[in-house]
Amino acid sequence: MRIKYLLPVILISLVSCSAKDEKTNDSTPDIQGTWRLLSATTIENDRTQVTDFSGDLKMIKIINGTHFAFLKHSVKPNDSTSFDAGGGRFTFINDDYTEHLDYYKDKNWEGKTFKFKVTFDGDTLIQKGVEKVEKAKVNRVIIEKYIRQKP
Template sequence: MRLTILLLLSTLTLISCSEKSKSEKDLNADIKGTWQLVSSTTTENGLSKTVDYKGELKMIKIFNATHFAFMKHSINQKDSTSFDAGGGSFKLINDDYTEQLEYYKDKNWEGKTFNFKLTINQDTLIQKGVEKVEKAGVDRVITEKYIKVKN
């Protein structure tokens, strides 16, 4: 009887572990690739500001199985001040997306963890969450909309 119960528990544990791994693998497969930012809305102190990335500003975010990187710049050749880039590792479990920012031009942001809700619907990715960096005086909610770049 004990052996039967032990075998049953072992089997259930193996099944639940393999199902979770498969689910996480499928989600990471959906996010892999290059995404172009279409719009970004920032809400801070009750005020919202939306930036359209279809004009002068361009930004992409690239994901592999474990890491992300982003790059932003102005297509105006005279404006080199708008360049921004960073990256780090991430985890995606269901719609819970967590970034660990490892590289960024402002060292106050490095080493910070950011938690977001993420949805992917066909070629559209929406990322929403809080960016809080006390040393940089940042405490805001961001909503970013990306479109997957086709090869």
């Protein structure tokens, strides 16, 4: 008689254990952590610009279970003109990484959604997508290369 009641409990337990997280699936690498930007390539109007972030300009992106934030600044003394920061919510499913920019100094960018494809090579993350913000007259492809920071 008890087996009759035990079977539904076992089935419910198995189903709940196999349910996948909305943000990722079992084959998706872990995107959570702190990432340091190595280089950024911008392609706009057939012009390509590559920015090296190994010198005076530094940027990190911090990603947790639901949100991301980025911070960029110059390490040169007395240079506060290069500071930039923003953040918001994100989703990450397979190789599709989507940022919903909720906070940014330029209000034209706030509330925008940016879709990227992400690939991993060991501790390196490469993010490629389009930044399009009509009010800011921005329409460009960006390719960013990050390295995972160790705790």
